[in-house]
Amino acid sequence: MQKEKEKTVTIEDTRKRFRDAMACLPAAVNIITTDGPGGRCGITASAVCSVTDAPPTMLVCINQASYVHDILHRNRSVCINVLAAECQEVARDFAGMTACPMDERFARHAWTGGALSAPVLADAIASLEGEIVDIKTVGSHSVMFAQIRHIALRSDGDGLIYFGRQFHRLTRPQAAAPLVAAQYAR
DSSP: OOOOOOOOOOHHHHHHHHHHHHTTSOEEOEEEEEOSTTOOEEEEESOEEEEEETTEEEEEEEETTSHHHHHHHHHOEEEEEEOBGGGHHHHHHHTTTTOOOHHHHHHTSOEEEOTTSSEEETTOSEEEEEEEEEEEEETTEEEEEEEEEEEEEOSSOOEEEEETTEEEEEOOOOOOOHHHHHHTOO
16 A cells, blocks of 8 residues: 655645635625724725624724724724625725725715714715724734724615625615515504
8 A cells, every 4th residue: 555645734725725715705895994093094894793782892803914903903993884885996995906095095985974083984884883992812813892882874775795805796685565564463
């Protein structure tokens, strides 16, 4: 019997396979914004999720090598802008895909001042403003926990997800017809 050569799996191989696996995980596209003593900035992020509704808390994972990381850490105020399908260009801008400077990223799109000072995207399907209340370091990233203090929702518009290293429209389901709802009211 011949022994088969075992392939040595390097750390870089594992990291690449992990990134490839994460490209198979559909995720909502968000712009994380902040403003305060550290300055105004934002970043496109898909590593965002709810933690609890009592008190309303979200987590955002940010690479520590990103210059946005230190500004978020200093400002502590944050807005999680959940992007609508028509917001692919703003997602590209804040992901750095268009190479425009931060001030231009904000100038190219419609923003309002939020209740907690972080910029709120006018076209977002949801905007969750809050304060970073805890930060945990995990490898190359910080997991920032934001307690949500103000929420704005849009009742129309489709969602935007990132899957297979591309943006995709996620169609909002139609509301149940009144006739269907009436069947259950007895």
